[in-house]
Amino acid sequence: MNPAICLLSGGLDSATSLAVARREDFECYALTFDYGQRHRHEIDAARKIGASLGVVQHVVAPIDLRVFGGSALTSGLAVPKIGPSDGIPVTYVPARNTIFLSFALAWAEVLSSSFIFIGVNAIDYSGYPDCRPEFIGAFEDMANLATKAGVEGRTEMHIRTPLIGMSKGEIISFGRKLGVDFSLTHSCYDPDDAGRACGLCDSCRLRLKGFAEAGFKDPIEYSSENR
């Protein structure tokens, strides 16, 4: 068996990315971050998804990005509810994927794994710079110079982005085919106390648009007035 580190946020993209790794018979080590996000329901969702897809081990790594401030998801800024605006949204977390991939790289090195799966996509990607293929390629180049294995020429690190060219609708259709249980996933930036999605934040809008495109009903619960 071949080990792979699979970044798993609790959302539907990373769940589908993990399902791709499982279909390719990777031994999957799921990595979720507890970075003081307001939507902690994501972490619970990640645990359930990991278990449902048969990961070998699941680490929830605490990292505190609040020490630097700078994002509606980790500081006190309001999450926008009026639909996507131009440019990079306030929900962008500085250097988030760089930090996440760096931790994944550390674990990959410990496990002698050459594969990291991340569910980024460059189509419906909310305008985040660290979801673009150029960024992923540059990270891969850097990773191959950062590690013992790279230096000793023993292995080459591959950052796998199986969803990078897909629309949200295509990801949902693909995930469904792979048997992802979307009822376990969580996307909302601003859920209510019961964990129900708001239906209005950028992430909910993208998700609902994706299900509409894929032509089936989103199985999660929304606050009734917004559905």
Add this chain to the structure above:
Amino acid sequence: MNPAICLLSGGLDSATSLAVARREDFECYALTFDYGQRHRHEIDAARKIGASLGVVQHVVAPIDLRVFGGSALTSGLAVPKIGPSDGIPVTYVPARNTIFLSFALAWAEVLSSSFIFIGVNAIDYSGYPDCRPEFIGAFEDMANLATKAGVEGRTEMHIRTPLIGMSKGEIISFGRKLGVDFSLTHSCYDPDDAGRACGLCDSCRLRLKGFAEAGFKDPIEYSSENR
């Protein structure tokens, strides 16, 4: 004033790197990591060094690399005391500089800073892959694709490594010229309970060799039998 993020470990390299940034009139934001290292005296040392060199703000960011294991500095492996061996030592922490620079990048983005100072050197570098200029260059390329500012063409990130071409002896001579108080610095991988250096680990050996080369006496205390 121009803000710069300065990685500060508590050792003499990062102290000297910070002193370079201060001499260039950067407004310095010091960043130290509490990564469950056994030599916690490093963190106390970093605080004193930051204060002595007039940093604007000092953040000690907790990160837990022990969840992945894999190094004598963060797991239960014994620190070697018999002098440097061939290849990459067991005290290597997987992807450490990648993770440290990623956090620095997040803070740089929040502060709209284009400069990160890191005290790596490629001469007496203990054989760590992530201390080499190739690695630093690749990180810089990646950083410029990872951030809002990079994408919007507003700025270019510079990873400054003022010590990269220097021997330990040269760093010590340079730091002394810049007014670094080496009595505040801590290098030992395995200090005693009082925080005194062992004099035998790779890091102590490099330090003592450096002071010998620079031609003056190391002002810190060592366990008496090893000095």
